[in-house]
Amino acid sequence: MKSNFLRILFNTNNNSLLLNRKNVLSLNSRQFVREIVQRLLTFKEIFDASLKKNEKSVNVDPLVVFANNELKLAEIDVYGFDYDYTLAIYKEALQVLIYRLGKEKLVDKLKYPRGIKDLPYKPGFAIRGLHYDMQKGILMKLDSFHQIQLTSVYRGLTHLTEEEVIDAYKGSHISQELIRGSSRQGPRMRQLNDLFSVPETCLLSSVNEYFIRNKIPHHPEILSHDVQGAVRRIHPTMHAMLEQANNIGEYLEKHEPLAIFLQGLQNAGKKMFLITNSPFKFVDCGMTYMLGPCWRNYFDIVIVEAKKPLFFANQSWPFRIYDEKANCTLWEEVKSLEKGRVYIEGNLNDLQRMTKWYGKNVLYVGDQIYSDLADLTLHHGWRTGAIIYELSHEINILNQSDYKKAVAWLKSFQSTSQELFSQDSEYIRKTYEDVRAWTKAQFNKQFGSIFRTHDNPTYFSRRLFRYSDIYTSEITNLSKYQLNHTFYPKRFALPHEK
Numbered sequence: 001m002k003s004n005f006l007r008i009l010f011n012t013n014n015n016s017l018l019l020n021r022k023n024v025l026s027l028n029s030r031q032f033v034r035e036i037v038q039r040l041l042t043f044k045e046i047f048d049a050s051l052k053k054n055e056k057s058v059n060v061d062p063l064v065v066f067a068n069n070e071l072k073l074a075e076i077d078v079y080g081f082d083y084d085y086t087l088a089i090y091k092e093a094l095q096v097l098i099y100r101l102g103k104e105k106l107v108d109k110l111k112y113p114r115g116i117k118d119l120p121y122k123p124g125f126a127i128r129g130l131h132y133d134m135q136k137g138i139l140m141k142l143d144s145f146h147q148i149q150l151t152s153v154y155r156g157l158t159h160l161t162e163e164e165v166i167d168a169y170k171g172s173h174i175s176q177e178l179i180r181g182s183s184r185q186g187p188r189m190r191q192l193n194d195l196f197s198v199p200e201t202c203l204l205s206s207v208n209e210y211f212i213r214n215k216i217p218h219h220p221e222i223l224s225h226d227v228q229g230a231v232r233r234i235h236p237t238m239h240a241m242l243e244q245a246n247n248i249g250e251y252l253e254k255h256e257p258l259a260i261f262l263q264g265l266q267n268a269g270k271k272m273f274l275i276t277n278s279p280f281k282f283v284d285c286g287m288t289y290m291l292g293p294c295w296r297n298y299f300d301i302v303i304v305e306a307k308k309p310l311f312f313a314n315q316s317w318p319f320r321i322y323d324e325k326a327n328c329t330l331w332e333e334v335k336s337l338e339k340g341r342v343y344i345e346g347n348l349n350d351l352q353r354m355t356k357w358y359g360k361n362v363l364y365v366g367d368q369i370y371s372d373l374a375d376l377t378l379h380h381g382w383r384t385g386a387i388i389y390e391l392s393h394e395i396n397i398l399n400q401s402d403y404k405k406a407v408a409w410l411k412s413f414q415s416t417s418q419e420l421f422s423q424d425s426e427y428i429r430k431t432y433e434d435v436r437a438w439t440k441a442q443f444n445k446q447f448g449s450i451f452r453t454h455d456n457p458t459y460f461s462r463r464l465f466r467y468s469d470i471y472t473s474e475i476t477n478l479s480k481y482q483l484n485h486t487f488y489p490k491r492f493a494l495p496h497e498k
């Protein structure tokens with residue numbers, strides 16, 4: 001960082017930071033030297049003071065629970081949980097399995113070219129929260145202003161240059177209509193929102209690349225539809241593989257602190273429930289592995305195959321009782337929800353009516369910000385928590401000293417430049433971009449952090465902050481807090497506040 005800074009200070013090329021050509025022409029040589037020295041000293045003084053301030057950052061604990069909104073745990077009487085990637089933490093082996101089974105479905109069922117079976121999984125290619133343009137077959141990361149991060153755009157596995165992206169979109173902005181659709185047309189962009197979608201994105205990109213390289217005519221939307229359908233159809237096979245008792249530990253973390261966390265809530269008299277889209281046998285197998293065969297004693301209500309987000313939106317779909325011995329559903333009408341039974345489908349309206357679990361006394365925790373949290377926040381007033389597993393990895397990077405130095409340098413440079421200069425030079429811009437690119441690549445070479453695009457929050461993190469009251473990397477991080485703890489959001493200075 002230091003050598004870059006000195007190179008900037010002593011660079012006096014055309015249109016430089018220190019003096020632009022117009023100023024140089026208007027000064028004699030003595031004035032020129034005096035002016036340079038004065039500006040050097042002023043810049044260095046302000047930059048050094050700023051750097052000193054910015055370098056004073058403390059490490060962040062990766063196991064902290066962060067607040068977007070004030071949340072008083074003393075008011076929470078009922079805790080609800082999603083299962084996959086909320087209570088259950090999967091190993092990377094599951095992503096590899098999803099990728100392999102998805103390839104096999106494409107080839108065996110949809111008759112895609114056999115060469116697709118040889119495409120290797122690329123761990124770390126994709127991250128959560130990306131958008132896929134179904135018309136153009138382009139994968140990209142958007143920020144909260146719908147701006148494309150120009151260095152994070154791929155067609156297949158091939159990086160697109162900034163010029164190619166700007167040419168494709170006539171700029172770098174994606175309209176709301178393309179993202180959400182309109183009354184006339186559905187959305188053109190598909191967002192990949194959870195950790196299950198990471199291997200799916202890798203498969204989509206690898207198959208897209210294969211088609212392009214082999215000059216096979218294809219339509220990106222059909223490709224996206226087929227890959228999505230293939231991955232959806234592997235679930236019964238995947239569930240069966242994980243249900244084999246000797247196999248589950250290959251894919252699922254034991255997650256020892258989970259039992260202590262749930263026991264703590266139960267001892268405090270809190271009610272607990274589970275709402276998951278997964279089938280009972282699959283959940284039972286994983287929960288038994290993590291918590292033992294009596295895991296259901298922790299939960300007052302267990303709801304499987306819930307069809308979220310429809311569970312929260314459709315107010316009329318009935319609950320049914322699951323008969324685990326016969327592995328079927330019963331026709332009997334559900335008039336109350338009882339501990340010890342397992343329910344299938346249902347809806348939030350009936351759940352609230354039968355339990356009287358309303359509003360701010362219920363905290364529901366899930367990993368999927370749209371299907372788990374959005375409806376609850378926007379329409380029902382339950383408090384919400386998001387589990388973002390990648391958070392601890394990202395915090396560990398934020399804590400690295402090289403990363404901290406680079407960010408301090410960027411912040412100091414931004415504030416000093418803003419104070420002293422009205423124009424950049426190409427050389428300075430390049431150095432600045434190099435440092436920014438380095439910080440981005442620390443998280444993921446292709447797409448950077450899931451939470452930010454340089455200075456702005458990502459599209460994903462803006463929704464995370466809107467739909468969750470708290471967020472953390474693992475559910476058991478809540479154990480660190482007393483049950484009467486109040487989470488306060490950080491008071492950020494607004495741009496016009498000092």
Ligand SMILES: [Mg+2]
Nearest residue numbers: 082084085367
């Ligand atoms: Mg989940």
